[in-house]
Amino acid sequence: MHPILIRNNVKILGEGSQVIVFAHGFGCAQSSWKYITDAFLADFKVILFDYVGSGNSDKDQYDYHKYATLEGYSCDVIDIIEALALKDIIFVGHSVSSMIGMIADIQKPEAFKKLVFIGPSPKYLNDRDYIGGFEAADIETIFTQIAEDYVGWTKAISPVVMSKSEAPELSDFLQECFEETEPSIALAFVMATFKSDYRAELKKLHIPSLTLQSSEDIMAPQSAGEYIHRNTKNNFYVVMKATGHFPHISEPEETIREIKDFIAYQNVTERSDELYA
Template identity: 85%
Template sequence: MHPILIRNNLKILGKGNQVIVFAHGFGCAQSSWKYMTDAFLDDFKVILFDYVGSGRSDKTQYDYHKYSTLDGYACDVLDIIETLGLKDIIFVGHSVSSMIGMIAALQKPEAFKKLIFIGPSPRYLNDRDYIGGFEAADIETIFTQIAEDYVSWTKAIAPIVMNKAEEPELAGFLQGCFEETEPSIALAFAMATFKADYRDHLKKFDIPSLTLQSSNDIMAPFSAGEYIHQNTRNNFFVVMKATGHFPHISEPEETIREIKDFIAHENIHTTRDELYA
């Protein structure tokens, strides 16, 4: 197996010809897609991977300088695309992987057919007329908590971001995902994520994309998803009935349906008013 594929713990599954790549978010790994992947195996070639430093990737290749910005993670995506000779892929990115996918697609647009953003945010910090959901003090508190006691932080944050109190086992699953990442790497990834600002990149991006916005998402509020939709050409916007930041775990059926509808039709555009009418 190629060293890049070993480095990123790459898995190739499925029977179809159309390639769909699932990219996990901060603190997680490819295991976070376990509730969804089976639904795509008959019709797609499914690619799963772990970013360097996450999951079962080769952590000896982690470079704190390279991964100090999201561009380093986009390099992982481009490495995989080039190693496998992929083109016209469907890229599904959760949370920060939405912007990582966009960065990669801006560098190699011919490799991407469509992108799906699940719970995306181009900037987490509030800024003048932009509401990202966090003040600078909030972000510093997160960094401090991760640095001081990462396990306690994961235990506290998992049920909040999952937002599925009636199924506490899902928060437990998420906490387990978080704990696969070494605390020092988790802190570095958090800093790369929460300090990022990719709003200007949106205007350069025109590959068809879908923003899947969960209801009541503390990490990526409606304002962030709406900003992406309003500032990105060929972006479609769907507000889901699912709550929380991990709809691919808490409501996989709805998430699967929206992704497949977008892949098949590309003409969906649901506003918040339409959803809650």
């Protein structure tokens, strides 16, 4: 087996020829997709992986300098693409992986066909007339809480970001995912995430993309999703009925339907705001 596939714990599933890559967000691993991947196995070749430092990746290969920015994580994506000689992929990124996927597309555009952003944000920090959802003091508080008591932070944040009080088992599942990450790696990843600003790069994206926005999401507010939609060519914007930052866990059927509807629309050549009317 190729060493990259071992390093990133890559799994290849499904019966189809069209490749779809699912990329997990901060604090999670490929297991976070378990509620939706079965729906794609009959028609797609599904690629799952863990970023170095997450899940069952080879954590001995984690490099704090490399992964201090999102470009380090995009290198993982490109390494996997090259190891498997993938072309015309559909990349589904959750949260910070939305921008990681965008970076990878800009660096290796010939490999990508479509992008799906779930709960994306090009910048988390509020900036003049841009509302990312967080003030600088809020972000510093998060860094401090993770550094001082990561487990305590995961217990407090999981039900808030899941936003599914009637299904506490989903918050428990998310907390377990968070706790699988080494606290120092989690802190480095969250710092790379919250310090990022990829607003200027949005204009470099030309392939069709979908922004899936939860109706209520404290991590990625609608203002962030709307900004992506306004500033990205061929981006389609859907506000879901789902709430919280993890609709692929809390509302898998709605998430599956929106992704498949977008994929099925094969001939997107220019922006059409009426596509999802």
